[in-house]
Amino acid sequence: MAGIMGYNYPIRQAHIYSMGQVIREGYICPMDMTFRDALKHAMAVNGIKSLRSVATATGVSYHILKNMNQGKSERPNAEAATKIADYFEASLTDFYAGRVAPRSGKDMSVMDDVAKIKNIMQDLRPESRARVQAFAEALRQTDEGSQQNE
Structure with a gap:
């Protein structure tokens, strides 16, 4: 695999090769960054x-x-990498190349708060979790009712 279509690609553990690019373009496209670097870059661009x-x-x-x-590890499996690239609204190739734009129309601080709430919810006992969910549903219905009255 060292020489594909006349190119010598360095095979390193920290790089992943985009199979989608292989299918679309007919060659293996080496990634510019490690997953760790690409994730840090995407998070910084989006203020996460x-x-x-x-x-x-x-x-x-x-x-x-x-x-x-x-x-401790250098790369995720392909499914996890794809989910994360999708989250940042980029293809795997663009994600690894650092071509990630700020996510459109989404307040990332709100996303951080939602993530914190979800983690707190996971640690609650089932009966407490049910009460919090019922309360959240009541708030949502109240909000929808007030929007319809405007």
Whole structure:
């Protein structure tokens, strides 16, 4: 695999190759950054300070992201990488190349707060969780009712 279509690609553990790019373009496209660097860049561009908020929003394990951030592992599986790239509204190729724009129309501080609330909810006992969910539903219905009256 060292020489594909006349190119010598360095095969390193920290790089992932985009299979979607292979299918679309017919060659293997090496990524410019490690996953860790690409994630840090995407988070900085979008003003996200918490790995936990990214994990909660994408469904990727926080421990996977934390281990990568600490250098204990170098890359996620393809499914996790795709979920995270999708979260930042980028293809895997663009994500690894650092071509991530600020997410349109979304307040990332609100996303961080939602992630914190979800994590708190997971630690509650089931009966407490049900009460909080009922309260949130009542607030939502009240908000919808007030919007219809305007």
